[in-house]
Amino acid sequence: MKPPITDSEPVVHPDGSTLAIQDPTPDADTAVIRIGKPAAPGPLSRLLRSVRRNKVPYFFLLPTIIGMLLLQAAPILQGLYLGFLRSRKDKLLDYLSAPWAGFENYAEILFNPDSPIRSGLWDAVRNTALYTIAVTIGTLAVGTAAALLVNREFRFRAAARTLMLFPWIVPTYVVGLLWGFLWQREVGLVNIVLVDWLHLFSEKPTWLIGPNTLWAIIVPTIWRQWPFSMLMLLAGLQGIPKDVYEAAEIDGANAWQAFRRITWPLLKPVWAILILHGLIFNVYSFNIVIMMFGNGAGFPGKHGDLLMTALFRNSFQMWDFGTGAAMSSLLMLAMMTLVFLWYRIFRDQLTGK
Amino acid sequence: MQPKSRKTFGRFLTGLTWILIVLHVVPIAWMVYCGLKDNQEILSGKVLPGRRQNEIVFLRETGRGYLAGTADGGLTLFEKKGLRKIRHLELGTFATSFFLDGERDQPGPSKGGSTLWVLSSNRGLQEVDAEGLTLLKAHGVEEIAAAYGSAWSTLWVNEVAGSSLARSGDALYLSYRIKGYPGVTSFSPASGRFSPMAGFASKKSGEIRMVIPARGDTGPDPELVLLTTQGISLQAPRSGLPGKAVPAGTLPALPERLCALDGRRMLLSADSRAFIFDIEADTVLAWLDREPGSGNITAFARAPGRIWLGDSRGATSLPDPAGMPMKAVKPSVDGIAGRADSLPVNAARTFTPGFPSLAGAGADITSLRITAILPLLDGGALLGGPKGALSLLDAAGKPVASALAPKPSIYIHWRNYVDLWRNIDFGLYLKNSFIVCIGVMLVAMVLASMGGYALARYNFPGKNLFGYSVLATQMVPGIMLLLPLYLMFINFSRATGLVVKGSYGGLILTYAAYFVPFSIWILRGFFASLPKELEEAALVDGCGPIQAFFRIIIPSALPGIIATGVYVFLSAWDELMFAWVLTDEKTYTIPVGIRLFVGNFQNRYDLMMAAATVSTIPVMILFFLMQKHIVSGLTAGAVKE
Numbered sequence: 004m005k006p007p008i009t010d011s012e013p014v015v016h017p018d019g020s021t022l023a024i025q026d027p028t029p030d031a032d033t034a035v036i037r038i039g040k041p042a043a044p045g046p047l048s049r050l051l052r053s054v055r056r057n058k059v060p061y062f063f064l065l066p067t068i069i070g071m072l073l074l075q076a077a078p079i080l081q082g083l084y085l086g087f088l089r090s091r092k093d094k095l096l097d098y099l100s101a102p103w104a105g106f107e108n109y110a111e112i113l114f115n116p117d118s119p120i121r122s123g124l125w126d127a128v129r130n131t132a133l134y135t136i137a138v139t140i141g142t143l144a145v146g147t148a149a150a151l152l153v154n155r156e157f158r159f160r161a162a163a164r165t166l167m168l169f170p171w172i173v174p175t176y177v178v179g180l181l182w183g184f185l186w187q188r189e190v191g192l193v194n195i196v197l198v199d200w201l202h203l204f205s206e207k208p209t210w211l212i213g214p215n216t217l218w219a220i221i222v223p224t225i226w227r228q229w230p231f232s233m234l235m236l237l238a239g240l241q242g243i244p245k246d247v248y249e250a251a252e253i254d255g256a257n258a259w260q261a262f263r264r265i266t267w268p269l270l271k272p273v274w275a276i277l278i279l280h281g282l283i284f285n286v287y288s289f290n291i292v293i294m295m296f297g298n299g300a301g302f303p304g305k306h307g308d309l310l311m312t313a314l315f316r317n318s319f320q321m322w323d324f325g326t327g328a329a330m331s332s333l334l335m336l337a338m339m340t341l342v343f344l345w346y347r348i349f350r351d352q353l354t355g356k
Numbered sequence: 357m358q359p360k361s362r363k364t365f366g367r368f369l370t371g372l373t374w375i376l377i378v379l380h381v382v383p384i385a386w387m388v389y390c391g392l393k394d395n396q397e398i399l400s401g402k403v404l405p406g407r408r409q410n411e412i413v414f415l416r417e418t419g420r421g422y423l424a425g426t427a428d429g430g431l432t433l434f435e436k437k438g439l440r441k442i443r444h445l446e447l448g449t450f451a452t453s454f455f456l457d458g459e460r461d462q463p464g465p466s467k468g469g470s471t472l473w474v475l476s477s478n479r480g481l482q483e484v485d486a487e488g489l490t491l492l493k494a495h496g497v498e499e500i501a502a503a504y505g506s507a508w509s510t511l512w513v514n515e516v517a518g519s520s521l522a523r524s525g526d527a528l529y530l531s532y533r534i535k536g537y538p539g540v541t542s543f544s545p546a547s548g549r550f551s552p553m554a555g556f557a558s559k560k561s562g563e564i565r566m567v568i569p570a571r572g573d574t575g576p577d578p579e580l581v582l583l584t585t586q587g588i589s590l591q592a593p594r595s596g597l598p599g600k601a602v603p604a605g606t607l608p609a610l611p612e613r614l615c616a617l618d619g620r621r622m623l624l625s626a627d628s629r630a631f632i633f634d635i636e637a638d639t640v641l642a643w644l645d646r647e648p649g650s651g652n653i654t655a656f657a658r659a660p661g662r663i664w665l666g667d668s669r670g671a672t673s674l675p676d677p678a679g680m681p682m683k684a685v686k687p688s689v690d691g692i693a694g695r696a697d698s699l700p701v702n703a704a705r706t707f708t709p710g711f712p713s714l715a716g717a718g719a720d721i722t723s724l725r726i727t728a729i730l731p732l733l734d735g736g737a738l739l740g741g742p743k744g745a746l747s748l749l750d751a752a753g754k755p756v757a758s759a760l761a762p763k764p765s766i767y768i769h770w771r772n773y774v775d776l777w778r779n780i781d782f783g784l785y786l787k788n789s790f791i792v793c794i795g796v797m798l799v800a801m802v803l804a805s806m807g808g809y810a811l812a813r814y815n816f817p818g819k820n821l822f823g824y825s826v827l828a829t830q831m832v833p834g835i836m837l838l839l840p841l842y843l844m845f846i847n848f849s850r851a852t853g854l855v856v857k858g859s860y861g862g863l864i865l866t867y868a869a870y871f872v873p874f875s876i877w878i879l880r881g882f883f884a885s886l887p888k889e890l891e892e893a894a895l896v897d898g899c900g901p902i903q904a905f906f907r908i909i910i911p912s913a914l915p916g917i918i919a920t921g922v923y924v925f926l927s928a929w930d931e932l933m934f935a936w937v938l939t940d941e942k943t944y945t946i947p948v949g950i951r952l953f954v955g956n957f958q959n960r961y962d963l964m965m966a967a968a969t970v971s972t973i974p975v976m977i978l979f980f981l982m983q984k985h986i987v988s989g990l991t992a993g994a995v996k997e
Contacts, residue, residue, distance in 0.1 A: 053817045059901045060810035064822065067807045067872050074869035075829050078837035078844060085840065096850070098843050145376075152373040155366065165983065166377045169384055172979045174930040176947040177968045180954065181387050184961050190399055192386050199401070226380065238991035287833055290932045290947070297955060311933075314835045319937065324839055331836035338831045 085328035098324065108329035120317060120326050126305045127313035131286055134221055134309060138288075139281035141225040143274060146232025151266075153233070154240045164237075171230035179294025182223040186210035186295075211296060216307035220292050224285065232277050239273040240266065275349035282341060286334075287311055310334060384972075391966035392768045394450075395515060398961045405766045412740025412761065414454040415730035418470070418486055422730065422738055424746060424761055425454045429476055431489055432744075432761045439748055439759035445489040446764060449476030450771070455521040455528065456486055471545075473523075475530050477516035478771050481543060495548065500530075501778075503550040504538050515960065524569045524578045524593060529553065531564040531582075540567050540582065542593060553593055571616040581622070583614040588622065588635060606638050615656040615663075617676065623663060625653040630665060644674065651725075659731035666726025670708040671739050673731075709739040709747035709755065772966035779963075782970065784942075785949035788860075790974075792935075792945055793928040795864040796871060800924040803872045805917050808879025809905060813891075826873035834870075834933055841866065842937050858940035866934055871924045878923070878989065882916035883909070919989030922982045929975050946971045 023037045054061055081099065086108055088101040111118050153164050173181070185192045187210075194207045210219045243265065251261045289311040296303045303312055314334075318327035346353075390398055396409070414425030421442055422434045429449030433442045455473040472486040480500055483493040518533040528543040540553040563585045570579040570590060577592040579599050587607065590599030604610050609626035617623055620636045630644040630653055644665065655666030658676075665672045709724055728740035735751030744761030776782050811819065845857040856862035890912060894904035910917070932947040939948055950971065954964050979986065 057814060057816035060814035060816045060819075062902070063806035063810035063905075067803050067876065068822070070803075070865065070869040071825070071829065071873065074841065074866055075832075075837060076825075078840035079832055081840035081844075082836040096843060096847055098840075149373075149376060152369055152376070155369060157366070157370045157373070163373055163377055165980075166381055168979075168983075169381055172926075172976055173384060173972050174947070174975060176930065176932050176950065177387075177972050180950065180964060180968050181383060184390070184964065185383060185386070187961075190401055190959075190961065192383075192403075195401060195403060226383070230380075234987060235991055238987075283830060289834075290930065293932070294951065301955075311833070311835060314833070315933065318835060318839050327839070328836065331833050334833050335831065335836065338833070339828075342831060 082328050083332050085324055086332045087329075088325055090322075090324035090328075095322070101325075104325060108325045109333070111326055112330055112333070120323070123305070123308065123313055123317075124310075124330060127308045127310045130217060130306065130308060131310045133217060134224070134288070135282065135285040137221045138224045138228065138285045139278060141221065142228045142232050142281055143277060145225060145229040146277070147236055147270070149229065149233040150236035150240055154237060167233060168230045170226050171228070171234075173227065175227060175290035176294045178223050178227050179291040182219070182226075182291070183211070183295035183297075186219045211307075212304060214306050216304055220295065220303070220307050220309070223295070224288065224291055227291070228281070228284070231280075235273050235277055236270060239270050243269050271352045272349075275345075275352050278349070279342065279345055282345065283338070286338060286341075289315065387965050387972075388969050389965075390961060391772055391969045392770070393962055393965075394769070395960055395962040399959065405768055410744045410761060410764050411725075411727045411742040412744060412746065413452065413728055415728045415738055415740050415746075416456050417730060417732070418456075420487060422746075423456070423472070423486060424728075424740060424744075425452065425472075425474070426744055426761055426764070427452055428764050429474065429479075430744065430761055430764055431472070431474075431484065433489055434746065434759055437757075439746060439757040441759065441762070443489045444762050445484065445491070446762075447474060447476070447479065447482060447484075447491070448765070448769075449474065449479045449482075451477040451516045451518045451532070453519040453521045455523055457523065473521055473528060475519045475521040477519060477532060478774075481521075481528070481530065483545075495543070495550070497778075500541055500550045503541060503552055518565075520564065520567045522568050522580065524580055527593065529567050529580055529593060531567045533563060533565055535563055537564055540564065540580070540593075553591075553596075565612065566614050568614065568616060571618050581614065581616055583611060585610065588614070590635070600635055602633075602635055602638060607633065608640060613653060613656055615658060617658065617663075623656060623658075625656065625665070628652050628667070655726050655729050657729035657731050657737075662731065664729045664731055664737065666729050666739070668725045670724050671726045671729055671737060673707065673737070707737060707739065707749050707753045709741060709745075709749065709758075772962045773970070776963055776966050776970070780949060780953040780967075781944075782946075782949065782967065785944050785946045786970070786974075788939070788943050789929060789945040791860055792863050792867070792943075793925045795860065796867040796928045797921045797925040799864060799868040800872050800875050801917050801921040803868065804875035804879050804920055804924075805883075805910060805913065806905075807872070807876035809883045809909060809913075811876065811880040812883035813888075826877055829870075829873050838934060838937055841934075845938065857938055858943055860943060863935060863938050863943065863945075866938060867928050867931065870934075871927055875920045875924055878920050879913070879916060882913055882920075882989065886912060915985050916989050919982065919985035922978060922986055923989070925978065926975055 021038070024035070085098065085101075087104055087106070088098070089104040089107065090098065090101050094101070112121055112124060115121055149167060153160060153167065157163075170178075184190075186194075188194060188207050191210070193210065197203045198207050208215060210216070247265055248261055251265060256264065288309060292303050292307060292309050292312050293315070296307065302316075303309070310330075314327055314330055317323050317330070393405070410426040410428050410430055412424050413427045414423075416423045417436075418433070420433060421436050422439070424432050424434065427450075429447030429452045431445040431447065433444075434440065435442055453475045455475075457471045457473070470486040471492070472484040474482040474484055476482070478497065479494060480497040481495045482491060484490065485492055516532050516534045520531045520533065522529045526544070526546065528545065529540050530543060531537065531540045538552065541550050542553045543550050564582065565585065566581075566583040568581050568583075570581045577594040577597075579590045579592050582589050582591065585604065587602045587604040588611070589601040591597065592599060607624070608631065609629060611624035611626050613625045615623040617632065620634050621641065622633045622635055624631055624633055628651055632641040632644075633639070634641050644663075651668030653665055653667050655664075655671070657664035657666075659673075661676050663674045663676050665674070709726065725741055726739050727742065730738040730740075732738060736749045736753075736756070739747045739749065741747070744763070746759045746761065747755050748757040750756050810816075811823070842857065845862055849855050849857065886909065890908050891901070891904045894908045895901070899907060930947075931945075932951065935945045935948050936951065939945060944952070950967050954967060957963055
């Protein structure tokens with residue numbers, strides 16, 4: 004015989020909801036909790052209620068949210084707004100009260116073939132696209148090869164892995180400075196090795212002027228980034244249990260088949276992450292290129308100028324904010340589109356497991 | 357696959373791995389190595405560590421023998437007969453010049469003191485006992501710099517091409533051959549003090565090439581002659597009274613080298629040409645007749661009645677034309693050589709040095725370039741050349757003996773780092789970078805662990821919104837918010853009087869807003885991997901959720917938090933664009949400092965690589981200390997996603 008449950012008085016919550024325990028059928032082992040809904044709460048009170056209920060997470064996130072609102076959201080919104088204003092160099096500090104320009108800045112960039120800004124920016128767009136694609140592919144290729152190479156047993160493997168991480172620790176501005184020196188026509192190590200030692204070219208190529216410039220910025224970026232890909236892919240590889248391969252070998256699979264059927268599918272999500280990382284990192288690449296030309300004081304030239312360096316020059320050397328902001332907005336839009344595409348392409352890999 | 361071939365294949369792969377590693381480490385090794393190298397060596401494309409430029413630049417006769425000094429501060433005493441080496445001292449200096457007390461214009465051993473003064477760009481002024489070849493005293497470059505104050509600041513960004521040292525009365529006068537050198541410095545051996553010489557208009561007078569005492573002036577304040585890229589000027593050093601000045605435009609060519617024949621007449625050389633100039637009358641007295649293609653003049657010497665010239669073919673001795681009747685010609689730039697009297701060629705005698713063959717020593721001296729001449733009493737001469745080669749010739753020009761000064765040690769040095777610190781405020785940039793990065797790191801560690809925990813353990817409305825906005829901030833080009841941020845900072849300062857732009861706080865908060873969202877993302881995964889029982893136990897024990905977080909969660913998540921902190925430190929260390937715009941002279945971080953000042957280095961690759969190495973070392977150390985944490989933290993965050 005169970006003890007009877009006494010009906011409780013309804014508890015009224017501050018938001019108006021009620022809660023009561025009732026025992027409708029005294030013989031059965033059941034009780035009923037009745038929840039009374041308040042009479043249609045407004046959106047404000049709902050917000051207050053949720054804040055009160057989630058005090059801890061909101062408290063924990065509050066400083067970050069304030070910082071993001073003040074130092075990220077506010078300037079970003081202003082940046083978007085600036086793209087629609089006709090910026091005036093003489094009244095820089097009253098930037099928000101500049102005359103409204105509508106889509107003038109956008110039209111200037113997109114449709115005015117005589118605009119000097121436009122030609123410079125389209126060079127930068129082309130270079131950035133080629134640069135991003137080449138760097139991302141190169142980084143993944145070298146990173147995958149290196150990860151597979153150091154995922155084997157051999158002597159001094161730990162030292163090899165550490166040494167491979169070396170370029171990744173070098174700050175990017177140092178990478179720019181260093182490679183700006185390595186690519187020098189007469190005194191650079193690249194030409195010393197390629198021409199003086201290996202005699203691959205009949206005369207020393209110029210790397211930092213002309214069409215070769217694109218290679219001169221791609222190679223150092225791959226050099227800097229592949230160790231990170233290697234690290235990530237290696238972690239992915241080590242997540243694959245050994246006995247899977249042993250079982251495959253017993254079943255008669257050769258090395259290629261094992262790679263194709265076991266390693267490859269498991270590496271795909273890591274590749275997806277790395278492609279996203281490369282996309283964002285390389286489209287917004289700035290330090291390496293800005294430091295490589297004239298020891299950081301020069302101009303990359305039309306074959307080496309990237310979007311970030313072009314925009315930086317437009318904004319902070321020509322003080323042309325309107326078109327700069329418009330271009331940044333377009334760039335942001337393009338980036339969001341790319342990330343959306345990325346998500347559509349790799350959704351299965353990311354969520355499939 | 358057969359076990360044997362599999363083993364071979366494995367070896368092949370291991371070899372491939374190491375080739376890849378070596379290829380990828382080479383640029384870093386090259387960076388560190390070039391930071392320890394001499395720029396001249398880098399510019400000449402030499403890869404292996406070479407030896408210093410040890411051409412003989414100084415030859416004197418002392419009571420014990422011949423004293424030879426090289427441009428890199430090697431001093432050797434040779435026996436007079438047979439040039440056998442007696443003693444050697446290596447000072448390891450650069451752009452060295454020498455002055456022996458009691459030097460005279462006569463052949464024969466110097467009389468008077470036996471103190472040798474050595475001036476160099478790295479060791480300042482050194483005092484050497486010329487008999488025993490021992491270092492007596494050194495006055496570092498810092499002591500000279502102290503006499504100038506801030507005028508010194510960018511001195512060694514430009515390479516010091518040489519130095520010049522002269523004695524007049526009881527003071528020494530020294531100068532460096534360098535762009536923007538603030539003038540001639542005087543040094544009093546009695547008081548041991550340096551002071552800038554009064555009156556010599558410093559930067560207007562251009563690059564100083566030589567400072568020598570004017571001959572024939574034996575007054576109480578003997579004049580000095582200063583050869584600069586702007587011309588020649590005379591000055592009485594003690595009174596500071598300016599004497600005669602000859603602007604470069606008055607001279608037929610910009611002289612490279614100068615030798616005072618007497619109070620009025622100067623022997624000057626420019627490239628392969630040499631002429632005698634009367635500085636009182638501003639006229640060329642004579643052109644020294646030289647065969648076409650004789651090469652640049654590289655040395656001068658004077659003996660009674662004779663002038664000695666050295667070039668890339670040997671030495672020439674000419675009778676001093678003093679007292680010869682000569683037509684004075686006002687110089688004009690065009691066709692001057694044909695109009696002034698030329699010295700008679702038949703009176704010149706050519707001496708071809710018998711430098712020792714260096715084939716066995718791994719170097720070849722193809723040129724007979726003379727870099728120093730010591731006329732001897734018997735009419736012969738001791739000639740010095742590149743790589744420490746010496747040749748003794750008799751009056752007939754027949755080589756009698758030859759010798760080589762000892763090879764200097766291999767050329768790797770810390771000088772670039774010293775110069776870097778001395779020239780640009782690298783210590784300040786390093787300090788600023790550390791303050792900003794440590795500040796961001798601490799802020800990020802606190803905020804990101806709170807935020808990451810909230811995301812990992814709680815479900816709350818707006819969680820997804822927050823997650824998306826974190827991702828969205830990663831997609832915004834930094835340049836877009838940089839400009840409004842910069843203007844916001846300035847407007848805020850105007851409104852409140854609080855300085856934000858150029859303060860540490862402004863940059864730290866900006867970086868924090870940039871890095872914290874991403875750190876939250878990393879730490880979220882870390883907190884999610886901690887067992888829930890941890891804080892459940894704490895809650896049962898009566899802790900509040902916040903107490904539980906600080907008492908229980910933080911300590912158990914510490915490795916992840918530290919890894920995230922280090923990651924933020926490394927990222928902030930690497931940031932250039934925001935720091936460029938948001939700092940000022942007092943708060944420049946390393947990348948901004950490098951960006952601003954290395955641009956002025958032109959082709960000082962040695963200094964640049966030293967700067968690059970210094971900016972890499974702190975993050976390298978930090979990374980290797982924390983390697984395990986960082987690697988596991990980063991890969992866990994990304995791979996488990």
